[in-house]
Amino acid sequence: MNKKNEGSGYLPKILCIALIFVVGLLCISSAQGSIGDLLTAGSTDAQATLPVNIPTVRPTLTPTPAPTASNSQSASGGNVPTPSPTATTGTVLGQLVHNGTAEEIAHHTDSELEFIITRVTRENLVYYAVEIALTSPYQLLTAFAGNRITNRDYTSSIAESNNALLAINGDFCGYNSNGIIIRNGILYRDTASSRSMLIYDGNGNFSFMPEEGASGQAVLDAGAFHTFSFGPVLVENGQPTSDEVIEAHFLSHRVREPRTAIGQLGPLHYLILVVDGRQESSQGMLFSELQQTFADYGVISAYNLDGGGSATLYYNGEVLNSPCVEGERQVSDIIFFKGAQS
Numbered sequence: 001m002n003k004k005n006e007g008s009g010y011l012p013k014i015l016c017i018a019l020i021f022v023v024g025l026l027c028i029s030s031a032q033g034s035i036g037d038l039l040t041a042g043s044t045d046a047q048a049t050l051p052v053n054i055p056t057v058r059p060t061l062t063p064t065p066a067p068t069a070s071n072s073q074s075a076s077g078g079n080v081p082t083p084s085p086t087a088t089t090g091t092v093l094g095q096l097v098h099n100g101t102a103e104e105i106a107h108h109t110d111s112e113l114e115f116i117i118t119r120v121t122r123e124n125l126v127y128y129a130v131e132i133a134l135t136s137p138y139q140l141l142t143a144f145a146g147n148r149i150t151n152r153d154y155t156s157s158i159a160e161s162n163n164a165l166l167a168i169n170g171d172f173c174g175y176n177s178n179g180i181i182i183r184n185g186i187l188y189r190d191t192a193s194s195r196s197m198l199i200y201d202g203n204g205n206f207s208f209m210p211e212e213g214a215s216g217q218a219v220l221d222a223g224a225f226h227t228f229s230f231g232p233v234l235v236e237n238g239q240p241t242s243d244e245v246i247e248a249h250f251l252s253h254r255v256r257e258p259r260t261a262i263g264q265l266g267p268l269h270y271l272i273l274v275v276d277g278r279q280e281s282s283q284g285m286l287f288s289e290l291q292q293t294f295a296d297y298g299v300i301s302a303y304n305l306d307g308g309g310s311a312t313l314y315y316n317g318e319v320l321n322s323p324c325v326e327g328e329r330q331v332s333d334i335i336f337f338k339g340a341q342s
Helices: 002-008 010-048 155-161 216-221 243-247 287-297
Strands: 071-073 079-081 101-109 113-122 125-134 141-144 166-169 181-183 186-189 196-201 206-210 224-228 233-236 259-266 269-275 301-304 313-315 333-337
Touching: 125 166, 141 155, 155 166, 155 313, 155 333, 166 259, 181 216, 186 216, 206 301, 216 224, 233 259, 233 287, 243 287, 259 287, 269 287, 287 301
Parallel strands: none
Antiparallel strands: 071 079, 101 113, 113 125, 125 269, 141 333, 166 313, 166 333, 181 186, 181 224, 196 206, 196 224, 233 301, 259 269, 259 301
16 A cells, blocks of 8 residues: 555656756746847947947058159259149138138148148137148147156147147046047057047047947047047037037036137048137137137037146247146147158
């Protein structure tokens, strides 16, 4: 009787074990499906953070011929004058309409670039507009003080050390411990900030991207030549950005300050504004005024760089503007242009 009862109990036990086994397989299968979904979603999100207009292939540069001498010998043996080399940018400069009294300070042309520096004045305001046309995207260069991101020096000193013809202060990237920094095609820092960065790509075009969650290596691999981490973005797609964008990140939006900013007018065609401020002759600009000034000039994009005491415009061995500090403020980096003679 006992043995019969024991034998009859085997079937329920076997069924129970089989049921547990089947349930276990279903759980494993379900779990694997969820992980796959997460990986796929994660991959999609990561790709979505990259700007779509950065080229994956950088253009091949054609070497620029060295400028010819001022005189050459004719077939008859006599000396005939040779015209000075001119930039072949295909862009006509000097067509900008300035809102104020405009005085041309300099007009430089060589075989690689052309630029016009104009001093614009109106009541309680002085600023400098620099219109630039390049023949190659790699003529817009950057440099760190003493070749180190954490060093500091005057804009003019960094410019002279790099044989710059024209230079402005950069984004003071050495002041912050974060911010994705790519300069001259090299990734120097891959620590994202909460700011939006300016991306200058291998074709010389501007685009903007929130840094949060971004990978500097991915941005570099996508074709970035420079990035700047300061802001805010002033103009995008030809329109001033909203007040909400500026107010969310910057406390100085309601105060007139010295400013340095850079915009793009077209292919290899740029506009730099350096605004004097904190002085009796020039109070500076609000961000809204800086935005509108760029928009009036017709830029496609514009981005604010470090300002205040850092705002400096250097040309041919001298500082043209009037920094609000005595002399200049030391900064970590500059944007500069050499020209064919440098």
